[in-house]
Amino acid sequence: MASKVKKTRAKRRKTTQKKTAKQKPGILRRLFRLAMLLVGLGIGLGVPWVIWLDMQVRDEFEGRIWDVPSRVYARPLSLYTGKALSKESLLAELRAAGYRKTSQASAPGSYSVSGNRFDIHRRAFAFDDGSAPETRFLLNLSGGSISSISDVSGSGDSGLVRLDPAEIASIYPLHDEDRTLVALTDVPGLLVTGLQAVEDRQFKHHHGVALRSIARAFVANLKAGRAVQGGSTLTQQLVKNYFLSSERTLVRKANEAIMALLLELHYDKAHILEAYINEIFLGQQGKHAIHGFGRASEFYFDRPLQDLEPQQIALLVGMVRGASLYNPRRNPQRARQRRDQVLDIFATTGLMSAGEIKTAKAQPLGVTEKPRSGGSRYPAFLDLVRRQLRRDYRASDLRSEGLRIFTTLAPSEQEYAQLAVSNGLKELQQRGLPDDLQSALVLADVASGEVRALVGDRVAGRNYFNRALDARRQIGSVIKPLVYLLALEHVDDYNLITPVKDEPISLRQPDGSLWSPANYDHKSHGEVPLMEALIRSYNQATVQVGLNVGVANLIRKIRQLGVNAEIPAVPATLLGAVELTPIEVTQMFQSLAAGGYSVPLRSVTAVLTPHGELLSRYPLRLMPLEHRDAIAVLNFALTQVVEQGTARSLHGLLGNDTLIAGKTGTTNERRDSWFVGYTRDRVAVSWVGRDDNRPAGVTGGNAAMRVWAGLFRNLPFEPFDLRMPDGVNFVWVDIPQQALTDPSCSGAVQIPFIEGSEPGRSTKCLQKQDRKNRKSLWRKWFEDKN
Amino acid sequence: MKIKISYLGIVLVLLLLVGCGSQPPVRDHEVNTRVRAPASEESAGVQVYSLQNPAVKQLTAQAEGAERAGDLDQAGSYLERALRIQPRDPQVLQYMAEIKLQKEDYQQALNFAVRSYDSGPRVGEICSRNWRTISVAREHLKDANGASDAEQRASQCMNTRPAAF
Numbered sequence: 001m002a003s004k005v006k007k008t009r010a011k012r013r014k015t016t017q018k019k020t021a022k023q024k025p026g027i028l029r030r031l032f033r034l035a036m037l038l039v040g041l042g043i044g045l046g047v048p049w050v051i052w053l054d055m056q057v058r059d060e061f062e063g064r065i066w067d068v069p070s071r072v073y074a075r076p077l078s079l080y081t082g083k084a085l086s087k088e089s090l091l092a093e094l095r096a097a098g099y100r101k102t103s104q105a106s107a108p109g110s111y112s113v114s115g116n117r118f119d120i121h122r123r124a125f126a127f128d129d130g131s132a133p134e135t136r137f138l139l140n141l142s143g144g145s146i147s148s149i150s151d152v153s154g155s156g157d158s159g160l161v162r163l164d165p166a167e168i169a170s171i172y173p174l175h176d177e178d179r180t181l182v183a184l185t186d187v188p189g190l191l192v193t194g195l196q197a198v199e200d201r202q203f204k205h206h207h208g209v210a211l212r213s214i215a216r217a218f219v220a221n222l223k224a225g226r227a228v229q230g231g232s233t234l235t236q237q238l239v240k241n242y243f244l245s246s247e248r249t250l251v252r253k254a255n256e257a258i259m260a261l262l263l264e265l266h267y268d269k270a271h272i273l274e275a276y277i278n279e280i281f282l283g284q285q286g287k288h289a290i291h292g293f294g295r296a297s298e299f300y301f302d303r304p305l306q307d308l309e310p311q312q313i314a315l316l317v318g319m320v321r322g323a324s325l326y327n328p329r330r331n332p333q334r335a336r337q338r339r340d341q342v343l344d345i346f347a348t349t350g351l352m353s354a355g356e357i358k359t360a361k362a363q364p365l366g367v368t369e370k371p372r373s374g375g376s377r378y379p380a381f382l383d384l385v386r387r388q389l390r391r392d393y394r395a396s397d398l399r400s401e402g403l404r405i406f407t408t409l410a411p412s413e414q415e416y417a418q419l420a421v422s423n424g425l426k427e428l429q430q431r432g433l434p435d436d437l438q439s440a441l442v443l444a445d446v447a448s449g450e451v452r453a454l455v456g457d458r459v460a461g462r463n464y465f466n467r468a469l470d471a472r473r474q475i476g477s478v479i480k481p482l483v484y485l486l487a488l489e490h491v492d493d494y495n496l497i498t499p500v501k502d503e504p505i506s507l508r509q510p511d512g513s514l515w516s517p518a519n520y521d522h523k524s525h526g527e528v529p530l531m532e533a534l535i536r537s538y539n540q541a542t543v544q545v546g547l548n549v550g551v552a553n554l555i556r557k558i559r560q561l562g563v564n565a566e567i568p569a570v571p572a573t574l575l576g577a578v579e580l581t582p583i584e585v586t587q588m589f590q591s592l593a594a595g596g597y598s599v600p601l602r603s604v605t606a607v608l609t610p611h612g613e614l615l616s617r618y619p620l621r622l623m624p625l626e627h628r629d630a631i632a633v634l635n636f637a638l639t640q641v642v643e644q645g646t647a648r649s650l651h652g653l654l655g656n657d658t659l660i661a662g663k664t665g666t667t668n669e670r671r672d673s674w675f676v677g678y679t680r681d682r683v684a685v686s687w688v689g690r691d692d693n694r695p696a697g698v699t700g701g702n703a704a705m706r707v708w709a710g711l712f713r714n715l716p717f718e719p720f721d722l723r724m725p726d727g728v729n730f731v732w733v734d735i736p737q738q739a740l741t742d743p744s745c746s747g748a749v750q751i752p753f754i755e756g757s758e759p760g761r762s763t764k765c766l767q768k769q770d771r772k773n774r775k776s777l778w779r780k781w782f783e784d785k786n
Numbered sequence: 787m788k789i790k791i792s793y794l795g796i797v798l799v800l801l802l803l804v805g806c807g808s809q810p811p812v813r814d815h816e817v818n819t820r821v822r823a824p825a826s827e828e829s830a831g832v833q834v835y836s837l838q839n840p841a842v843k844q845l846t847a848q849a850e851g852a853e854r855a856g857d858l859d860q861a862g863s864y865l866e867r868a869l870r871i872q873p874r875d876p877q878v879l880q881y882m883a884e885i886k887l888q889k890e891d892y893q894q895a896l897n898f899a900v901r902s903y904d905s906g907p908r909v910g911e912i913c914s915r916n917w918r919t920i921s922v923a924r925e926h927l928k929d930a931n932g933a934s935d936a937e938q939r940a941s942q943c944m945n946t947r948p949a950a951f
Binding site: 621 | 839840841844845860862863864866867869870871873874894897898900901903904905908
């Protein structure tokens with residue numbers, strides 16, 4: 001439309017010019033026509049342009065919804081008689097949910113405790129599936145579980161009580177930065193006034209653009225011969241921050257000015273200032289930008305904004321002009337000069353007295369040596385929440401104001417997981433392993449796939465690299481269970497006692513080179529039962545079995561188990577030359593741990609609008625895999641990895657002999673250490689290695705398993721359940737004879753077989769055995785052999 | 787696993803049947819006509835009780851209330867909470883399958899029923915409900931052979947009566 005208008009105008013101008021030549025109208029008339037032309041052009045082009053800018057800036061401003069971020073909740077803790085719960089865990093959960101310890105729990109959100117007896121006053125809370133009123137109840141712990149739970153009068157069982165969940169963060173689901181949002185009423189007065197004194201003294205009066213400031217800046221810059229002063233108002237700076245770009249062109253400036261005017265038209269000063277305080281760029285940490293004074297205060301001083309001293313406020317205000325130029329950690333001298341300059345402005349504008357300025361200037365910068373990461377205590381888990389929200393919800397839904405996001409995090413278990421990583425690596429260091437080891441740990445519920453804890457760095461709260469989600473590392477022997485699973489699916493060819501050959505093998509690689517995998521102990525073990533090859537993690541035997549089942553089938557299996565990574569179709573894949581992230585490995589083993597009832601790992605259970613409408617819930621969806629009988633048989637073998645295989649030191653580390661299924665993994669030159677372990681109710685994966693992938697001296701057994709054990713030492717868990725599905729039976733066999741046998745025979749071992757895969761013949765006893773020895777026979781068979 | 791003959795159960799079932807005869811039920815969804823009623827009739831009061839956790843019991847009762855009120859989503863949500871506490875409780879898994887059946891989510895109905903059978907007693911009323919649900923779900927999923935196989939399996943649930951009976 002605009003171009004049409006332009007053409008007509010141009011035509012008209014031509015005719016006008018012709019006329020002018022003839023009639024020579026007065027100068028006033030010519031000026032009038034020019035003005036009309038400009039107005040026409042302005043309306044034709046300008047109006048759509050302004051409307052477009054208006055849409056842009058409002059979208060940005062409202063998209064952030066700086067005054068009502070989305071609240072993220074941990075999972076609510078369900079309390080009922082019989083629930084396994086330690087006193088430490090309950091205290092950690094109460095702490096995380098913001099409960100205060102008082103002498104008598106008279107107010108909602110408080111509790112009292114004496115010995116193992118808790119008096120808890122729960123707040124009223126709107127859960128994702130309905131509201132619950134405040135309630136007060138008594139809870140007794142004994143022997144690691146809840147022995148009774150009753151209402152405060154002590155009469156009758158209260159049944160099930162849910163604790164209102166910990167609020168773990170406020171986020172903008174569509175943005176990557178961790179922010180610590182502050183309401184204008186909580187911002188120190190000196191920051192509010194100081195910002196205006198330094199950056200925009202006309203803030204209260206202008207309409208988004210201050211011509212006087214621009215003129216002043218223009219003169220100052222002209223005098224200095226370079227840009228020393230900016231004439232941008234706080235509103236203009238806010239706009240600039242929304243569309244961060246260092247480009248300094250006139251068009252850009254004009255756009256910014258128009259958008260600033262538009263913002264002022266739509267919103268009041270308080271809203272704009274609050275947005276500014278929460279938005280302005282104040283530093284960079286890895287790929288994460290530090291936005292807002294609340295977050296910057298934590299990042300530089302490790303304290304909340306409300307607790308800052310005047311000189312610290314001055315430093316942050318000074319950094320608005322150049323967060324990197326005046327970075328107090330990198331350029332302390334320059335930062336200090338700038339801070340003192342700002343303090344002087346505070347003095348001249350009467351915000352601080354001369355005496356106060358003197359004291360403030362005498363103070364050091366006061367920044368912490370290392371930045372505290374994440375505004376939240378759970379940045380790594382929130383990372384997963386954000387990704388899953390963006391994957392599963394429409395952006396337009398996530399943009400709405402003040403959502404309530406219910407997640408699966410268990411605060412006490414997250415605390416234990418982080419401690420297991422931090423302390424575990426310290427311990428490894430003391431044992432002579434490198435001091436730059438890193439680690440990741442993922443803990444999920446077996447049946448629901450709900451992620452309870454996620455650790456991506458050895459330092460709590462740091463999250464510049466979330467190893468649990470982003471570290472792609474070779475998985476080594478952790479892949480072997482899948483090779484054997486494929487074998488067990490071939491009922492006619494394989495069972496747990498099928499003899500397989502562990503002997504030297506050489507294979508031509510796609511690039512022509514020869515690949516000759518060796519065993520960890522550099523020995524070949526000859527013919528061994530399939531189960532022994534797995535639980536002792538023999539490489540050569542695994543390659544033999546793997547070539548029979550096929551690399552392509554292995555890759556297909558990994559996909560079926562819910563992992564979508566690139567996997568090379570080469571023989572080395574059989575020994576785990578496949579790079580996966582810890583969360584992918586967890587997904588893979590969730591399916592196995594749940595006996596083939598695969599569910600996608602999830603961190604979000606429901607999202608509600610502020611009015612309590614359900615945006616959508618993630619319902620529990622079961623995806624049963626085929627060959628669940630083979631999975632059950634494999635799981636039995638994996639319990640034997642812990643009972644007598646490469647993970648046999650786990651019981652010692654845990655201090656008990658509960659039945660657990662597990663697998664260790666180590667990669668070439670000891671670069672990566674993995675441990676996957678699961679019980680009836682929990683599955684966890686730990687990884688230890690170096691970020692730069694150099695040899696780290698780690699093995700599955702010596703590093704990752706220690707981290708795993710560090711977590712499970714503190715968790716209640718149920719032993720792995722060996723109940724077999726339909727079509728799988730425990731059968732007494734004689735392994736060397738490859739035959740069925742009588743339980744009373746010497747050498748008889750009880751092992752699960754898929755119906756139809758049992759040995760076809762029976763053997764007679766040569767020797768009867770002692771009845772009481774029978775139980776541990778499988779172990780005995782191994783011990784005799786070694 | 788405890789096996790109990792509940793005479794009260796027999797009486798209740800009879801009363802229910804009498805009730806059905808005289809007055810048509812308000813809801814005649816196939817989950818009632820083709821799963822629950824025949825399974826209950828066949829078992830004639832034979833119940834295989836698994837020890838149920840009190841919290842799970844409470845949530846199951848709440849789910850029943852929600853189902854009666856016609857709020858299947860709420861019922862499903864209670865059952866999901868119950869499954870967080872006891873993920874392999876065969877009764878809750880089967881109940882979830884029946885809710886999914888009513889919501890016409892036949893694939894999930896099938897999956898939950900199979901899961902319930904895997905972790906359940908594989909005999910008695912619940913077994914029968916498992917296979918009847920599987921049969922109805924397969925029928926809707928256009929697997930006629932599978933449906934009649936499942937029907938067959940349902941009829942076998944009562945053959946292998948526990949020794950104590």
